[in-house]
Amino acid sequence: MLTLLGVAVMVLGFLIRINPLLAIAVAALVSGLAAGLSPEAVLAAFGKAFRESRYVSLVLLVLPVIGLLERYGLQEQARQLISRLRTATPGRLLLAYLFIRQAFASIGLTAIGGQAPMVRPLIAPMAEAALGESATAKARARIRAFAASADNVGAFFGEDIFVAVSSILLIKAFLEQSGIVVQPLELSLWAIPTAVLAFFIHGTRLLLLDRRRSTLYPQK
Amino acid sequence: MLTLEHAYVFAGLVFAAYAALGIGDADNPRRFRSAGVWAVFALVFLLGSHVSDTTNGVFALALALIGGTGALSDGQKQDSETAERVTRAIRFGNALFVPALIIPVTAVIGTLLAKHVSIAGQPVVDPKQATLISLMIGVILAWIVAVIWLRPSLLAPIREGRRLMDTIGWAALLPQMLAALGAVFALAGVGHAVGILATHAIPLTEPFAAVAAYCVGMALFTIVTGNAFAAFPVMTAAIGLPIVVQKFGGNPAIMSAIGMLSGFCGTLVTPMAANFNIVPAALLDLDRNAVIRAQMPTAFLLLFANTLLMYFLAFRFGPHHP
Numbered sequence: 001m002l003t004l005l006g007v008a009v010m011v012l013g014f015l016i017r018i019n020p021l022l023a024i025a026v027a028a029l030v031s032g033l034a035a036g037l038s039p040e041a042v043l044a045a046f047g048k049a050f051r052e053s054r055y056v057s058l059v060l061l062v063l064p065v066i067g068l069l070e071r072y073g074l075q076e077q078a079r080q081l082i083s084r085l086r087t088a089t090p091g092r093l094l095l096a097y098l099f100i101r102q103a104f105a106s107i108g109l110t111a112i113g114g115q116a117p118m119v120r121p122l123i124a125p126m127a128e129a130a131l132g133e134s135a136t137a138k139a140r141a142r143i144r145a146f147a148a149s150a151d152n153v154g155a156f157f158g159e160d161i162f163v164a165v166s167s168i169l170l171i172k173a174f175l176e177q178s179g180i181v182v183q184p185l186e187l188s189l190w191a192i193p194t195a196v197l198a199f200f201i202h203g204t205r206l207l208l209l210d211r212r213r214s215t216l217y218p219q220k
Numbered sequence: 221m222l223t224l225e226h227a228y229v230f231a232g233l234v235f236a237a238y239a240a241l242g243i244g245d246a247d248n249p250r251r252f253r254s255a256g257v258w259a260v261f262a263l264v265f266l267l268g269s270h271v272s273d274t275t276n277g278v279f280a281l282a283l284a285l286i287g288g289t290g291a292l293s294d295g296q297k298q299d300s301e302t303a304e305r306v307t308r309a310i311r312f313g314n315a316l317f318v319p320a321l322i323i324p325v326t327a328v329i330g331t332l333l334a335k336h337v338s339i340a341g342q343p344v345v346d347p348k349q350a351t352l353i354s355l356m357i358g359v360i361l362a363w364i365v366a367v368i369w370l371r372p373s374l375l376a377p378i379r380e381g382r383r384l385m386d387t388i389g390w391a392a393l394l395p396q397m398l399a400a401l402g403a404v405f406a407l408a409g410v411g412h413a414v415g416i417l418a419t420h421a422i423p424l425t426e427p428f429a430a431v432a433a434y435c436v437g438m439a440l441f442t443i444v445t446g447n448a449f450a451a452f453p454v455m456t457a458a459i460g461l462p463i464v465v466q467k468f469g470g471n472p473a474i475m476s477a478i479g480m481l482s483g484f485c486g487t488l489v490t491p492m493a494a495n496f497n498i499v500p501a502a503l504l505d506l507d508r509n510a511v512i513r514a515q516m517p518t519a520f521l522l523l524f525a526n527t528l529l530m531y532f533l534a535f536r537f538g539p540h541h542p
Binding site: 001003004006007010014019020021022024025027028031032034035037040042043044045046047048049050051052053054055056057058059060061062063064065066067068069070071072073074075076077078080081108109110111112113114115116117118119120121122124141142144145146147148149151152153156157160166167170171174175178180182183186187188189190191193194197198201202205 | 224227228230231234264265268269272273274275276277278279280281283284285287288289302305306307308309310311312313314316317319320323324327328331349351352354355356359362363366367370372376377378380381383384385390392393394395396397398399400401402403404405407408409410413414416417444448449452453456457461465472473474476477478480481484487488491492494495496497499500501503504505506507510511513514515517518521522525526529533
């Protein structure tokens with residue numbers, strides 16, 4: 001039970017807004033010590049896991065190319081493309097992106113999309129451009145946040161429909177250890193109702209961004 | 221065969237270049253400390269596989285201490301030489317999208333082909349890591365195409381990459397650091413402790429209470445650890461299998477599929493899932509919690525919907541095993 005102190009450190013660190021990197025170091029130490037590990041053992045365990053988790057940082061390597069293209073006007077071109085479309089609104093545009101992201105993820109193509117390669121250089125500037133030039137900074141920020149949300153919701157609730165995704169394989173392996181055999185296809189089938197609801201719930205909220213545009217985001 | 225190790229060497233070289241370029245950045249008052257962060261990060265990628273766990277631990281601790289005490293920004297304001305960019309956008313037009321799209325397209329083609337392409341019986345790309353390795357190949361291809369086509373100075377991509385890293389600040393280190401914390405939590409038995417708490421907190425005498433406790437528990441545990449994959453074995457062993465399936469006869473496939481998706485609802489609202497929620501906020505020049513705020517109503521509605529779905533489907537489509 002004492003190991004939960006590590007979780008408490010993270011929550012406390014978040015509440016008092018200490019730098020999360022420091023909070024993580026303290027939380028790992030507290031949890032490890034509470035579990036009876038020596039400080040050296042905690043350091044080694046943390047180092048091993050840090051090395052094995054290097055793959056999560058690889059996505060940072062798209063930044064040099066994206067940054068270079070931005071210097072040559074990628075975001076401006078994305079804006080330009082959308083401002084020519086009279087019918088484009090932020091809500092409709094993000095709804096279309098949510099659909100594409102979720103559809104590709106559901107056939108295993110999670111690589112199409114992503115926050116650094118897609119949302120920052122293309123989707124967010126397009127959605128902002130659809131808002132119109134006179135929109136306030138607050139309205140623009142809100143639209144950018146929703147652009148990031150469309151990518152996350154689409155990816156999370158699309159990928160589980162694909163039979164060979166890691167979450168499905170994890171479920172299958174776990175149930176097998178308990179003597180229950182399920183087919184991956186069954187698991188992906190039962191992910192469909194939630195996927196459909198996720199699309200309707202988040203899609204409705206995206207379209208509501210347009211409806212409330214005049215009241216919530218007064219043009220300056 | 222191309223493996224993740226090759227991708228790590230590439231990453232290490234890029235981070236080392238950030239460090240080397242950063243030292244010369246006279247405008248930055250904390251240039252030595254920020255170059256120090258990128259240098260240590262480069263070591264993690266270049267040497268990580270060849271040195272001991274403890275040495276890696278020292279690297280990680282150094283990153284937390286230097287990176288967490290002001291060496292990296294809290295996310296900088298992004299510069300705006302927009303006039304020049306607009307002129308360039310007019311000149312290069314829609315062709316600018318081509319290098320940007322090379323990255324995802326290569327990742328997809330690589331993922332699909334990885335199993336089938338082999339030279340002398342050896343697969344060209346490690347099939348287990350096909351997507352990540354193909355993504356890296358895409359990055360390198362796009363890099364080459366952009367440099368040949370746009371003819372910037374040779375160091376320009378490194379300079380632009382470092383500029384974007386600066387706009388992200390310390391949040392760039394957060395996802396990998398949190399993943400390591402998750403592993404230490406698992407080793408220390410945090411999951412087990414949460415499982416005990418969850419099963420004792422609520423009397424699970426009704427099917428609906430059991431389903432609700434399982435779905436909400438999956439979301440809460442995911443909020444704490446930032447990872448639904450860590451929550452699933454714990455909550456399913458504590459509530460899902462013994463109560464929802466074995467006691468009340470629910471369908472295990474429905475229980476696990478919707479249970480995992482309830483965990484994903486937690487991912488949408490936790491700063492612990494930094495690569496989905498915190499890094500994008502930095503990339504888009506937003507308040508740290510802006511993406512979470514945008515996702516919160518969806519997460520709550522969907523968790524509620526998941527609980528009802530599991531309750532109405534798992535018992536109707538019946539027990540699946542004796």
